[in-house]
Amino acid sequence: MAFTAPKETYSGKVYNLTIGAGDRAVSFGGENVLPFLFFEGAIPNKPLAAYEIQDVPPADWPENVRKPFSSVSGDTVAWAKFCQDTLKAKAIALRLIGTHPDRENRSAEDAAKTVKDVLSAINIPLIILGSNHAEKDAPVLIAAAEAAKGKNCIIGKAQEANYKTIAAAAMANNHKLIAMSELDINLSKQLNILITQMGFDKERLITDPMCSALGYGLEYTYSVMERIRLAALSQNDATMQTPILADVGMYVWKIKETHAPESDMPLWGNAEERGIAWEAATAAGLLIAGAELLIMRHPKAVEAVEKLIEELI
Amino acid sequence: MALSGIAIFKLLPKTNCKKCGYPTCLAFAMKLAQRQAALDLCPDVSEETKKILGEASAPPIRAITFGSGDRAVKIGEETVLFRHDKKFVNPCALAVEIKDTLSEEDITKKIEEVLTSEIDRVGQKLRIDAIALTNASGDKGKFESAAKLIASKAPNVPVILSTTDAASAEAAVKLFPGKRPIIYGANAGNAEAMANIAKTEKAILGVAANGLDELSTLTEKIKALGVEDLVIDSGAKKAKDIIENNTLIRRAAVKKNFKPFGYPVINFAQRDDSLHEALIAAVGITKYAAIVVLSSIEKWKNLVLFTLRQNIYTDPQVPMQVEQKIYKIGEPASESPFLITTNFSLTYFIVSGEIENSKVPCRLAVMDSEGLSVLTAWAAGKFTASKIAAFIKDSGIENEIKHKELIIPGYVAILSGSIEEKLEGWKVTVGPREANGLPAFLKARTT
Numbered sequence: 160m161a162f163t164a165p166k167e168t169y170s171g172k173v174y175n176l177t178i179g180a181g182d183r184a185v186s187f188g189g190e191n192v193l194p195f196l197f198f199e200g201a202i203p204n205k206p207l208a209a210y211e212i213q214d215v216p217p218a219d220w221p222e223n224v225r226k227p228f229s230s231v232s233g234d235t236v237a238w239a240k241f242c243q244d245t246l247k248a249k250a251i252a253l254r255l256i257g258t259h260p261d262r263e264n265r266s267a268e269d270a271a272k273t274v275k276d277v278l279s280a281i282n283i284p285l286i287i288l289g290s291n292h293a294e295k296d297a298p299v300l301i302a303a304a305e306a307a308k309g310k311n312c313i314i315g316k317a318q319e320a321n322y323k324t325i326a327a328a329a330m331a332n333n334h335k336l337i338a339m340s341e342l343d344i345n346l347s348k349q350l351n352i353l354i355t356q357m358g359f360d361k362e363r364l365i366t367d368p369m370c371s372a373l374g375y376g377l378e379y380t381y382s383v384m385e386r387i388r389l390a391a392l393s394q395n396d397a398t399m400q401t402p403i404l405a406d407v408g409m410y411v412w413k414i415k416e417t418h419a420p421e422s423d424m425p426l427w428g429n430a431e432e433r434g435i436a437w438e439a440a441t442a443a444g445l446l447i448a449g450a451e452l453l454i455m456r457h458p459k460a461v462e463a464v465e466k467l468i469e470e471l472i
Numbered sequence: 473m474a475l476s477g478i479a480i481f482k483l484l485p486k487t488n489c490k491k492c493g494y495p496t497c498l499a500f501a502m503k504l505a506q507r508q509a510a511l512d513l514c515p516d517v518s519e520e521t522k523k524i525l526g527e528a529s530a531p532p533i534r535a536i537t538f539g540s541g542d543r544a545v546k547i548g549e550e551t552v553l554f555r556h557d558k559k560f561v562n563p564c565a566l567a568v569e570i571k572d573t574l575s576e577e578d579i580t581k582k583i584e585e586v587l588t589s590e591i592d593r594v595g596q597k598l599r600i601d602a603i604a605l606t607n608a609s610g611d612k613g614k615f616e617s618a619a620k621l622i623a624s625k626a627p628n629v630p631v632i633l634s635t636t637d638a639a640s641a642e643a644a645v646k647l648f649p650g651k652r653p654i655i656y657g658a659n660a661g662n663a664e665a666m667a668n669i670a671k672t673e674k675a676i677l678g679v680a681a682n683g684l685d686e687l688s689t690l691t692e693k694i695k696a697l698g699v700e701d702l703v704i705d706s707g708a709k710k711a712k713d714i715i716e717n718n719t720l721i722r723r724a725a726v727k728k729n730f731k732p733f734g735y736p737v738i739n740f741a742q743r744d745d746s747l748h749e750a751l752i753a754a755v756g757i758t759k760y761a762a763i764v765v766l767s768s769i770e771k772w773k774n775l776v777l778f779t780l781r782q783n784i785y786t787d788p789q790v791p792m793q794v795e796q797k798i799y800k801i802g803e804p805a806s807e808s809p810f811l812i813t814t815n816f817s818l819t820y821f822i823v824s825g826e827i828e829n830s831k832v833p834c835r836l837a838v839m840d841s842e843g844l845s846v847l848t849a850w851a852a853g854k855f856t857a858s859k860i861a862a863f864i865k866d867s868g869i870e871n872e873i874k875h876k877e878l879i880i881p882g883y884v885a886i887l888s889g890s891i892e893e894k895l896e897g898w899k900v901t902v903g904p905r906e907a908n909g910l911p912a913f914l915k916a917r918t919t
Contacts, residue, residue: 162688374779375821382556428771470711
């Protein structure tokens with residue numbers, strides 16, 4: 160029996176997003192085919208991995224992922240420059256975690272100043288993230304979006320409870336926007352619709368269906384991402400054609416497997432390699448499920464994922 | 473192609489004899505169509521019907537038992553392309569390559585690594601399933617003596633015997649009688665000889681081709697020679713080719729019922745860089761490989777790959793559950809906080825993770841709620857005041873802690889009064905609604 164390749168035709172296409180400005184601007188998305196199936200469609204851009212940094216020293220990060228940044232992470236601007244110049248980051252994700260009321264409770268003005276300082280020190284694209292405190296994120300991200308005006312950043316994350324203010328701030332200052340909902344394709348779709356109903360251009364939106372670490376619900380995120388991509392491509396659902404974000408580092412580096420020392424868990428092997436591999440494998444799984452944008456922490460995990468991407472294209 | 477219930481009904485005796493346990497032949501036919509009953513329940517079915525139905529009802533990818541005894545692994549039998557459609561059936565087997573150029577000592581060391589690779593995770597025992605012995609020396613004697621060493625040191629571990637030389641394959645396979653090894657393999661040059669050996673020795677035959685066209689020609693040829701238990705390799709080594717070829721093979725088998733590709737797929741992920749190898753293996757595990765061969769099995773890498781395989785092969789319709797018990801987080805003292813939640817694995821992971829983040833040592837009671845989350849379990853009557861009270865009483869916690877205060881999830885605040893009524897002497901405190909409120913909640917209590 161002669162083999163005829165059973166190719167699929169897709170009616171939809173993921174929006175192509177460009178962030179940043181000048182010759183360091185980066186694009187992602189834009190494909191009209193399921194992840195890495197080059198034989199039946201066009202994939203104009205590679206997935207993008209952004210380095211996560213934050214506005215306060217990473218005291219809450221486990222030692223093994225703090226170490227690579229130990230000389231710079233006391234100062235957000237130095238940290239950003241280190242990612243850009245030494246690690247050759249293609250983009251940076253600045254998490255304003257210090258604004259969380261249970262943390263340093265930094266003010267919106269302080270956050271805006273950090274954003275300005277970082278932006279003046281780098282020329283690669285910036286993703287600006289709140290502390291995931293729905294109430295506090297609203298004023299913080301409004302101030303941050305204004306501080307970053309004209310820099311074509313990504314602002315996030317807009318959630319059901321605060322999307323109106325955050326989307327308005329992103330729109331007024333010409334940024335892209337991350338819309339996050341909790342592990343349910345219908346919630347993702349609904350939030351995208353609500354945001355576009357405000358007049359926000361759907362082609363400037365990024366969907367975060369909520370990440371999970373390998374071993375801690377990865378299969379849920381994986382399947383929600385696969386279903387979003389199938390809806391976008393096979394069913395041509397315009398509300399699901401936004402690129403997908405996998406916010407990997409923050410979920411991976413808080414679980415036991417990434418920080419328990421080998422002396423406690425002899426069957427788990429070397430803790431440093433385990434943590435790096437955990438982050439890289441979580442990211443790899445989600446790339447295969449459909450993520451186009453990754454936020455990651457460990458330089459070796461980013462390097463491994465970029466090496467995999469080179470082999471996938 | 474699967475037959476409809478009516479089409480199957482036409483092939484049955486139509487006597488409504490009930491011997492199959494169903495009231496009518498039509499009812500039985502419907503069950504057959506849904507693959508919820510087996511044809512051998514009908515004692516009167518004709519040979520011809522058996523043949524037709526057997527072919528039609530066979531899973532699009534052949535089920536193969538690799539190895540024998542309690543370490544045997546079942547592979548293949550997959551029916552879908554996406555795990556949200558239906559559970560992926562048989563988890564991908566992981567094998568480690570042992571080259572016959574290694575010294576006896578090094579081979580023994582690798583075998584030992586395989587034998588001690590087992591890890592328990594969420595109640596499942598996970599391990600490196602198989603050894604792939606490679607005839608890297610090209611020498612028949614070396615291959616045979618390495619095979620002998622494996623057969624004696626790891627008699628229960630399924631093996632892949634990797635050589636393209638028929639005489640070497642034959643010599644090695646005879647060392648594993650009745651153990652269902654895989655001979656890898658047959659190619660365009662040696663197909664007849666390899667098929668004969670596999671047939672005589674009742675071994676599984678690996679088919680290695682250079683591309684999908686050659687693969688389909690080869691599997692058909694080998695099947696015609698009388699060997700049906702095959703594992704197939706399209707020759708893909710690069711990650712891009714692994715995804716593309718594995719996808720086309722699975723699609724052709726599942727959607728087009730293309731028989732030449734109706735076999736489990738084997739992928740070779742070996743790389744010099746172990747972390748890179750782990751990610752290539754991840755591509756295989758997520759995208760349809762039935763066997764992935766690795767070059768090294770460090771413990772950290774095993775844990776990553778076992779966990780990924782477990783995640784991908786979880787039944788999407790059945791919530792993952794954790795064991796009902798009282799978990800210690802940190803090193804709780806007898807006056808540390810005591811909390812309760814349900815046993816849906818995500819609930820447990822998130823709640824225990826947030827307690828860890830709080831750095832406040834606690835005891836967390838995880839109650840069996842059939843894998844439902846807090847609100848759902850409460851609504852379904854699985855997380856009620858009387859069940860919680862009974863669980864707390866039976867748990868023996870009263871002997872372990874000094875206080876009698878139970879912290880319940882904010883979503884079931886309504887239960888606090890009735891739990892206090894049923895648990896004499898206990899005080900119930902309502903915790904935050906969402907787990908992410910736990911660090912602030914717990915820290916506030918200790919200061």
